[in-house]
Amino acid sequence: MIKEGEKVLLVDPRGKKYIITVGKKDFHTDLGILKLEEIVGKNYGESIVSHKGYEFKILKPKIVDLIEKMKRGPQIVHPKDAALIVAYAGISPGDFIVEAGVGSGALTLFLANIIGPTGRIVSYEIREDFAKLAWENIKWAGFDDRVEIKIKDIYEGIDEENVDHVILDLPQPERVVEHAAKALKPGGYLVAYLPCANQVIRLHEKLAEFRDVFLKPKTIDVVVFEQEVKKECIRPRTTILAHTGYITFARKR
Numbered sequence: 001m002i003k004e005g006e007k008v009l010l011v012d013p014r015g016k017k018y019i020i021t022v023g024k025k026d027f028h029t030d031l032g033i034l035k036l037e038e039i040v041g042k043n044y045g046e047s048i049v050s051h052k053g054y055e056f057k058i059l060k061p062k063i064v065d066l067i068e069k070m071k072r073g074p075q076i077v078h079p080k081d082a083a084l085i086v087a088y089a090g091i092s093p094g095d096f097i098v099e100a101g102v103g104s105g106a107l108t109l110f111l112a113n114i115i116g117p118t119g120r121i122v123s124y125e126i127r128e129d130f131a132k133l134a135w136e137n138i139k140w141a142g143f144d145d146r147v148e149i150k151i152k153d154i155y156e157g158i159d160e161e162n163v164d165h166v167i168l169d170l171p172q173p174e175r176v177v178e179h180a181a182k183a184l185k186p187g188g189y190l191v192a193y194l195p196c197a198n199q200v201i202r203l204h205e206k207l208a209e210f211r212d213v214f215l216k217p218k219t220i221d222v223v224v225f226e227q228e229v230k231k232e233c234i235r236p237r238t239t240i241l242a243h244t245g246y247i248t249f250a251r252k253r
Contacts, residue, residue: 001041001042001043002022002039002040002041002042002043002044002058003022003040004022004023004024004037004040005021005022005023006021006022007019007020007021007022007061007142008020008022008039008044008058008059008060008061009058009059009060009061009062009065010027010034010048010056010057010058010059011056011057011059012029012031012054012056013031013054013055013056017065017068017069018056018069019061019065019066019069020036021036022036022037022039022040023036023037024036024037025037029050031050031052031054031056032050032051032052032053032054033050033051033052034048034050034056035048039058042058044058044059044060045057045058045059046058063109063110063113064079066109066140066141067079067106067109067110070104070105070106070109070137070140070141071104071133071136071137071140072104073103073104073129073130073133074103074104074130075103076103076104076106076107077103077106077107077110077169077193077244077245078241078244079110080222080224080241080244081193081222081244081245081247082106082107082110082111083110084220084222084247085107085167085191085193085247086110086111086114088189088191088218088220088247088249089165089167089189089191089249090189091111091114091115091164091165092114092115093114093115093116093118093119094115094116094118094119095114095115095119095164095165096119096120096121096160096162096163096164096165097111097115097119097120097121097122097163097164097165097166097167098121098122098123098124098154098158098160098163098165098166098167098183099111099121099122099123099124099166099167099168099169100123100124100125100154100166100167100168100169100170100176101124101125101168101169101170102123102124102125102130102131102134102149102169103125103130103134103169104130104133104134104137105123105133105134105135105137105138106137107167107169107193108121108123108134108137108138108143108147109137109138109141109143111167112138112141112143112146112147113143115146116146117145117146119146120146120147120148121146121147121148122147122148122150122160123147123148123149123150124150124152124153124154124158125149125150125151126151126152126153128151131149131151134149135149154168154170154176154179155170155172155175155176157179158176158179158180158182158183160183161182161183162183162185163183163184163185163188164184164185164188164189165184165188165189165190165191166179166180166183166184166188166189166190166191167191167192167193168190168191168192168193169192169193170192171194171199172199172202173190173192173194173199173203173248174202174203174205174206174207176190177190177203177206177207177209177210177214178210180252181210181213181214181252184252185252186252186253187251187252188251188252189249189250189251189252190214190249190250190251190252191247191248191249191250192247192248193245193246193247194245194246194247194248195244195245195246196246197246199246200219200246200248203217203248204217204219204248207250212253213252213253214250214251214252214253215250215251215252215253217248217249217250218248218249218250219246219247219248219249220246220247220249221243221245221246221247222244222247223240223241223242223243224240224241225237225240226240226241
């Protein structure tokens with residue numbers, strides 16, 4: 001049963017989505033006004049009708065909905081890449097993560113959802129405007145119980161110890177390798193998300209200097225081919241989500 005103050009996902013007859021907080025207020029759309037207090041006491045899967053007679057389905061927001069509707073600033077890490085970061089590094093509930101380059105906070109939200117309330121994320125960010133935007137998104141998504149944003153340059157060092165993962169969205173991750181080697185637990189992962197191949201080469205060269213600390217690194221690139229499904233033809237869509245970034249994984253021995 002839905003309570004006042006909860007976030008819900010409303011889907012209109014066209015499939016357009018809205019994330020709103022249930023309360024004693026009106027929500028205006030081009031398909032009419034919704035009285036949000038009417039949602040209180042309903043269950044997910046039920047509907048609410050606007051004053052124009054349009055039915056809006058009430059659903060529980062998933063992490064992909066929150067990321068889609070969060071405020072945007074810098075370019076985000078796409079869900080296709082975030083999912084592979086979680087899969088290849090084995091990120092799990094209760095993990096302790098240090099990340100750097102928080103940006104708008106999309107990857108932070110994805111990771112916070114995975115680690116759960118028993119996990120912890122410390123996010124390093126040098127730009128106060130990015131940190132402010134990311135924190136607004138983190139609070140809005142309800143993950144401020146497990147995330148801390150630190151205004152500090154991670155190139156100068158990592159304060160935390162016994163970390164499960166160090167995840168970087170920075171132009172020069174090679175400058176963090178030595179710090180990550182000290183901060184990570186044995187078996188923990190250093191992960192770097194990079195748009196350009198020359199950045200990956202520099203990182204691999206630096207990791208080679210720490211071959212006694214890290215196992216052989218692996219770099220992947222994820223391409224998504226969405227399929228266009230029709231009765232007479234199934235084929236890849238003409239537009240694809242191709243290269244967004246290289247992801248490098250290095251595991252501490």
